[in-house]
Amino acid sequence: MLEEHVCPHCGVKMESWIGPPESGWGEILVCNNNECVFYRGSQHDIRHKDEDSNLGCRYALDPDNGYTAFNLLSWYK
């Protein structure tokens, strides 16, 4: 059972998500808010590097590593 965490960037409750098997993450917590300033800001940054990129970074926590924050690269829909 994972702790409940709230995204520090938008205040939305983070949701558990099972990473792809090849990622080795297991269950993590992710901010799935598309309006999150962290997510929207990351899209902006990445687009400066590659105009065709639809990638963004979501704020995520790794419960297996003491709930350490990391950037979860995800497709921008």
Ligand SMILES: [Zn+2]
């Ligand atoms: Zn957020």
